[in-house]
Amino acid sequence: MNAAPNQATLERMLTAAAPILEAAVAGGGVPGAALGVVSAAGERASLQLGRARLEPEPQPLEADAWFDLASLTKVLFTLPEVLRLAGEGRLDLDDPLARHLPEAGWLQEDAPLARLTVRRLLAHQTGLPAWVPLYTWGERPETLKARLLQERWELGAPVYSDVGYMLLGLLLERLRARELKRFELPAGLTFAPDPDRSVATERCPWRGRVLVGEVHDENAFALGGAAGHAGLFGTLDGVLGRAHAWLAGTELPPAAHAAAVEPHSEERLLGWVRRHPGWSGGSLASPSAYGHTGFTGTGVWIDPDRGYAWALLTNRVHPSRHRENPLPELRRAVGNALAAAWRPT
Secondary structure, eight states, X not given: OOOOOOHHHHHHHHHHHHHHHHHHHHTTSOSEEEEEEEETTSOEEEEEEEEEESSSSOEEOOTTOBEEOTTHHIIIIIHHHHHHHHHTTSOOTTOBGGGTOTTTTTTSTTOHHHHOBHHHHHXXXXXXXXXXXXXXXXXXXXXXXXXXXXXXXXOOSOOOOHHHHHHHHHHHHHHHTSOGGXXXXXXXXXXXXXXXXXXXXXXXXXXXXXXXXXXXXXXXXHTTSOOSSSOOEEOHHHHHHHHHHHHHTOSSOHHHHHHHTSOOSSSBSSSSEEOOTTOTTOTTSOTTOEEEEETTTEEEEEETTTTEEEEEEEOTTXXXXXXXXXXXXXXHHHHHHHHHHOOOO
């Protein structure tokens, strides 16, 4: 790894990216945006632009605002929690799901769900579907969780799967003997944010209100508000704190960290997305870079070779997801601006 950028370098990187975000906010592409960069040494630089809410009344974006992190839940919560269980000897990554959830595929002849391993679930290599409208299947979280384990899943080609991480959430609840929302979380992360400090997401047709301080993802809401694939909220500082822990290798013990960043396909590590052509972190990222995005407009990226990580948090689904999405291009442009302004010290 190159020498970590110093504070002056971080500020220069942020200055280079700021006009891109300013244009996106001014043009209405995103109501608000928070961008932060952190070095391997722990130094940080950040900025906030725009609005936390447009509805029901306009509200500026503050530095300590809670963002709905959506699928960042997978890599900032579920992945490290599963790897901690493995490090404690409570499971092996190559255990079949039925070893810990024996009701998986119960009474089904040769149920494929029962044979799926923890490792394949973490790496999105199971062939489970990407998404299902679980929230339309019933009202009680306990019933929905039971159905996840009893559904006759037909496995296809491997795809990025919310369903796989919902199952990992059930695994965590079983082995820790408590609901996900009862897990202890680092500072700056929560499953129950203060609505007065929360960034608004969608005007939800199903729930009939603008969502503020409650999870945007319908399936996570139906599962009780916290699930293995979504439900986590975080401040910019909270997300940067976890990004720094991954960058510095302190999020997990060394063996678990090594397992997490081992490639499992051309595009994936365990949970994380590897740098590849067209990925969200920009073409100027180093070959070792990895990251993840969230549907609500969030993302975090780690570049070990260059000694920095960055997070871009927006509320692009506010007030509705049904409009043009500028984030694929915006994320890449910001990532490239940061990388172009980086220089070893």
